[in-house]
Amino acid sequence: MKNGKLEYISAEHDHQRCVDEALARAEHICVSRGQRFTSIRRKVLELIWQQHKPIGAYEVLEQLQRQGRAAPPTVYRALDFLQDLSLVHRIESLNAFVGCNQPHLPHEGQFLICESCRICAELDSDEIHSVIEKRAATAGFKVTQQRVEIMGLCQKCNKERS
Amino acid sequence: MKNGKLEYISAEHDHQRCVDEALARAEHICVSRGQRFTSIRRKVLELIWQQHKPIGAYEVLEQLQRQGRAAPPTVYRALDFLQDLSLVHRIESLNAFVGCNQPHLPHEGQFLICESCRICAELDSDEIHSVIEKRAATAGFKVTQQRVEIMGLCQKCNKERS
DNA sequence: ATTTGAAATGTTATAATGTAACAAAAATAC
DNA sequence: GTATTTTTGTTACATTATAACATTTCAAAT
Numbered sequence: 001m002k003n004g005k006l007e008y009i010s011a012e013h014d015h016q017r018c019v020d021e022a023l024a025r026a027e028h029i030c031v032s033r034g035q036r037f038t039s040i041r042r043k044v045l046e047l048i049w050q051q052h053k054p055i056g057a058y059e060v061l062e063q064l065q066r067q068g069r070a071a072p073p074t075v076y077r078a079l080d081f082l083q084d085l086s087l088v089h090r091i092e093s094l095n096a097f098v099g100c101n102q103p104h105l106p107h108e109g110q111f112l113i114c115e116s117c118r119i120c121a122e123l124d125s126d127e128i129h130s131v132i133e134k135r136a137a138t139a140g141f142k143v144t145q146q147r148v149e150i151m152g153l154c155q156k157c158n159k160e161r162s
Numbered sequence: 163m164k165n166g167k168l169e170y171i172s173a174e175h176d177h178q179r180c181v182d183e184a185l186a187r188a189e190h191i192c193v194s195r196g197q198r199f200t201s202i203r204r205k206v207l208e209l210i211w212q213q214h215k216p217i218g219a220y221e222v223l224e225q226l227q228r229q230g231r232a233a234p235p236t237v238y239r240a241l242d243f244l245q246d247l248s249l250v251h252r253i254e255s256l257n258a259f260v261g262c263n264q265p266h267l268p269h270e271g272q273f274l275i276c277e278s279c280r281i282c283a284e285l286d287s288d289e290i291h292s293v294i295e296k297r298a299a300t301a302g303f304k305v306t307q308q309r310v311e312i313m314g315l316c317q318k319c320n321k322e323r324s
Numbered sequence: 325a326t327t328t329g330a331a332a333t334g335t336t337a338t339a340a341t342g343t344a345a346c347a348a349a350a351a352t353a354c
Numbered sequence: 355g356t357a358t359t360t361t362t363g364t365t366a367c368a369t370t371a372t373a374a375c376a377t378t379t380c381a382a383a384t
Contacts (some may be wrong), residue, residue, distance in 0.1 A: 144314045152304045
């Protein structure tokens with residue numbers, strides 16, 4: 001996404017591979033930090049990655065329940081764990097969760113959210129980050145976290161409407 | 163807030179006057195748009211303005227109930243109305259609402275939220291706005307709304323900690 | 325291999341936030 | 355003054371999230 005293209009919208013995007021890679025990266029990150037990538041955590045992350053769209057906690061729960069019992073705390077705990085490692089992000093304006101492309105990098109949450117198809121792309125723009133930081137500093141404010149949620153139409157949906 | 167100072171934190175801030183002015187501006191805006199500034203809407207807006215901190219819908223409800231019956235839809239309807247006119251904004255990461263300083267201007271939501279004292283200041287930085295717009299355009303994304311929520315420490319709380 | 329302590333998960337109940345649907349009342353238009 | 359629209363009341367419920375405590379699983383140390 002550094003190049004500003006939402007490449008996983010395109011037809012040639014191999015999504016199964018995309019998910020598998022995300023899971024592999026996640027496992028690596030967990031291990032390297034001495035955390036356990038348990039089957040529940042893996043399953044929840046996999047469900048979240050199955051689309052590039054934010055998914056609600058109770059939607060994850062429903063999917064989990066198709067293969068056995070599960071209750072809300074199970075899902076929320078997994079989500080909390082995954083968020084702590086930046087493997088998923090919460091989209092505040094949607095009460096929903098989305099997989100993170102670059103969990104290895106320290107980064108803020110910057111999201112493009114399509115109001116039509118709901119696809120959600122994560123940005124990681126240093127320029128946005130630093131302008132916000134600078135403006136906050138002008139107000140004497142010490143930033144610990146930035147959340148940028150940008151609603152609108154993705155390129156594909158925008159074309160279809162015109 | 164254009165000057166980047168959070169002046170209403172200071173001791174000389176006359177908050178009653180601040181609230182009164184906000185209500186007067188709100189009334190004017192409603193009238194000028196052919197909308198009714200009913201007593202419920204006024205009361206809800208007043209409650210929200212009583213602090214420069216985001217307040218939850220159910221907290222507003224509690225206050226309302228001190229002077230008669232009220233149920234959640236009453237509050238949410240008033241909040242929806244006030245949001246439509248940009249008289250209040252919803253802070254997504256807090257599930258809470260805050261009064262808007264400059265409802266007359268077209269603007270995006272940009273907020274500085276102090277994690278310590280919870281005070282919330284609205285920015286309206288063209289620079290932040292345009293950088294986000296530009297970055298989104300690079301991804302072929304057509305922006306309809308930006309939400310920027312910046313967590314951290316306000317000047318006052320930051321000083322107190324050091 | 326067994327014990328043991330910590331981490332993770334199960335389970336039940338409930339809290340917190342938000343909305344649907346329809347009835348009644350109030351304001352405005354005719 | 356009646357009709358129409360807008361606002362509010364009221365009840366019930368949907369959605370999102372967490373508290374509290376029991377049980378299980380895992381891994382480290384013996």
